Amino acid sequence: MNSMTDLLRRCLDEGSLISLVLGSKRKKSQPLNKVTVRPVSLREGMMYQAEYSYEKKALHENLDPDELCRLFEEMMRLYFKQANLFTTQADYQILASHPDRPRIQKKSPTKKMPSLSHNKAKHYLIPDGIPCPFLVRLGVMNQQGQVLKKHYGKFRQINRFLEITADVLDHLPGDRTLKIVDFGCGKAYLTFALYHFLKIQLGRDIQITGLDLKEDVVNFCNQVAMELGYESLHFEVGDIAMYEGTSADMVVTLHACDTATDFALLHAHSWQASVILSVPCCQHELFPQLQNELHAPLLSQGILRERFSAILTDTFRMLKLESWGYDVSMIEFTSLEHTAKNIMIRAVYSGRPNPQKEEQCRRLADYWHADPAILRERVT
Template sequence: MIDLLKDIFDNDILVKLVLSAPRRKSQEVKRIVIRPVIIGTGMMYQAELHFVNKVTHINMSSFEAADFTFDSVNSDFKQVNIFTTENDIQILANKPASPRITKKKPSMTREVLTHNKEKQYLISEGKPCDFLIKLGVMDESGKVFPKHYSKFRQINRFLEIVDDSVDIFDSSKTLKIIDFGCGKSYLTFALYYYFKILKGRKVQITGLDLKKNVIDLCNNISNELNYDELKFELGDIADYKDSGCDMVVTLHACDTATDYALINAVNWNSKLILSVPCCQHELFKQVKNKTLDPMLKHGIIKDKFTELITDGLRGLKLESKGYDVSMIEFTSLEHTSKNIMIKAVKNDKKTTAKMQKAQDEYERMKKEFNLKPCIDNLK
């Protein structure tokens, strides 16, 4: 295994390396991602160490990176997924002395970090991108219009979040995605472009919204771009019926519309849920707590507290249904302060005890603050 790792780093063919499946529940580092970086004029490798509540970075030379990866497998992690320009490689090392190594065709393109740790965008500036041109974000030469540069960055930020979880999907099957409350659909088009154009994946993507003029506009653009597996439908999240979806996106669905999207996603056993909630008003009149009443008498504080407790309850409910949940800072396309993303990844190995613990915490919070949230409809 060490010879394989040295060849990858020495020959400069690494795209991304992911160390996962911790050997011990108690270990502090839960996941490590290694990517090539440019520091000054030289190539280095940056390890991104994921703890429970923070992320740190280490920069290394090629031989240091090979040794670091090898030592990490032997001591801390049972699985390595390596994406290179030549192969995708998986190492299963339940027994470090006799790892099982498999290879298949490469699925990722090269991405290198700059010296100031700014990742090269998945959709590059200066390279014409058909949907961004059509939506007025860049011109025909690929130059991003100054007034839309923040939108360009936000689209790429969203795709980075998706890219970090793409390996959970079976690459041999058609990936079914729905975007609830898609609005102007910058990110819906971005999802299609990412999976279909950049990754060459089979996809079936649906955008759902209540505004007919928006749906008509998006369908027209999709047809003009020949995005054949991308369609837009008029409909309400609460009433939407489908046989199932691999990935559910709901960005800025207002108030309980977010809950109905999450309920649908769990009932479909979706592998990935990305949700940026908005307008969490439902619990504002319900929340009561004698200890916090002196603080909650101020409307602006109560409103912010309601937002946090609403999303906290949603996260616990998803955990109780077998999802690993994280809260990510995500700046919205509409320049709003609603920038917390709930990222939920289905974990089929999650124990009944952990799911029950999350449900118990959920019930305790409800009782403590006198709440009956809409997400309770998720049974």
């Protein structure tokens, strides 16, 4: 072990490492531009997250102290001439044109150890504290990678969506371009997040389309995608019900209002999309329709009627998807304290239609005198 690795080892042993940055490439042509390391508190204990920055992507890896020391020594020998080590005790600059004879300069510390809660945030698939280009561009993070307080809810929501996406990856085709449609994408935080996660972090071959009614929003999103170099992400103006796309492997909707969600599900069904992740909202359709003598008290108060209509609407969606051959789970998307619109329909195509669910759905509709869009089974 040489003196640079010795120094790193000491910092790790005393728990003083705040971050380590490797830069100044030995060869200009080398694709790896930079490596940044920071401590992360994970379930298995304190680990060190290395971020490998390439031209258009960043990869992450969690390392224990021994692995980090080995990585450091190898990276400094083969790829980088300079390292900056920030600790609670001092800042060190290591200049290693000759890896066996590094020059180490010590200065007063300039950084503070982030708080535990800050470290906890690193559990996220997109961590707080590391600049993520699309989140910086959309104003969720500042240039240093810190999430702005007012956007923390959105940040958490995005990460939750990505966690759920990670869980369904095995159900998506892996041998060809993955087609994804985000219906009612709005300002497209989620659409950009899916691109970042699947294309940049995981290196999957994907094509994503975001659709929305609002032309100005769509123009803005196309502009941002172009600036970021997100080549296989594009946005279109259009009504979900009229969408003319012919296929998708994954359909997502986040708060597509009222029956817009139904039309998205109908498209997904017509394409036999492998995965649907849909968080409905504003389920107004059934509110004026419902009638039921036995359950009249449940419908007698506006707030009860409204909430019940929403739950019944999503129940019809669940049954209909099951009848088409989807395995459906209704899951909590984000905690109720952030938004009441927090039920996600997670549907994975099994290819086994279930006529009994169709029958159940019809009976339920008759029972409540309901005529939900999802039962009309066509996209207008």
